[in-house]
Amino acid sequence: MLVPALAALVCLGTAPGAEAQTLGDLTRGIKKSGKGTALFQTVEFQSKTFKALPQWARVVRSARRDVRSFRPCVQDASQCQSKQAKSWRAIVTAARAMSRKEKLIAVNKFFNRWPYKLDREVYGVSEYWAGISEFMRRSGDCEDYSIAKYYALKELGFKESELRIVILKDRIRNIGHAVLAVYEPNDILILDSLSNLILSHKKYKHYVPQYSMNETTRWAHIKS
Known part of the structure; x- marks a missing residue:
């Protein structure tokens, strides 16, 4: 795992992208869809609008463009026009013949190799959600790790309904954090930038989700 220890402790001071949103904003006009047995043992409420999550709406548009632009490179190495496209080709071609479990492990390890950097350091703002490229x-x-993993797994055959980016509170470190949740038939697995291990959501007693999303739906979470 190449995430610097200090960076891991200051991952996010607040839930990313939620600076201007309250729980009321995130739950307004949405319907209950869980009974304490949903993600991280919460009650969840769902909506089909992203008005409360403008950063995610922007990332969805940019990530789709990125994936389309990478596909010629994936199909033919001579078409790779950037280091980002070559990196994308490396993980997609290496993992596409793997089993489902092997794909999860490979994608998690691959993107966890990137060094952790604060948004203030990279983009000069307190919070910015980056596209894949x-x-x-x-x-x-x-x-940003979770976004890259989300779209890589989609390219490797995972359904949108099986994937969610989760914005949560780490109660041990008392900071905000983000992970990728992958829905399996009998479990929800967590891909975390802080570890190459992939564990059930039930193992993370210190993670309290605030909201989660894929490209069609967002969910607000309340601990039961």
Whole structure:
């Protein structure tokens, strides 16, 4: 694991992208869809609008452009026009013949190699969600790892409904953090930038999700 220990302790002071949102903002107009057995043992509420998450809406647009631009490189190495495209080709081609579990391990390890960097250091602002190409070129922080993993797994055949980026509170370090949740038939697995281990969400008693999202839906979470 190449995430610097100090950086891991200061991952995020608040939930990323939520500076102007309250729990009321995130739950307004959405419906309950869990009974304390959902992600990280919470009750969750879902909505189909991203008005409360403008950074995510922007990232979705940029990430889709990135993936489309990388595909010629994936198909033919001579078409690779950037280091980011070559990196994308490396993980997609290496993992596409793997089993589902092997893909998760490979993708998690691959992107965890990028050095952790604060948004203030890279982008000059307190909070910025990076697209895939931006992250692979300049690196980033918690949610940026999760975004790259999300789209890599989609390219490797995982369904959108099986993936969520989760913004949460780490109660041990008393900081905000972000991970990728992967929904399996009998469990939810967590890909974390702080570790190459992939564990069940039930193992993370100190993680309290605030909200999560994929490209079609967002969920607000309340600890039951």
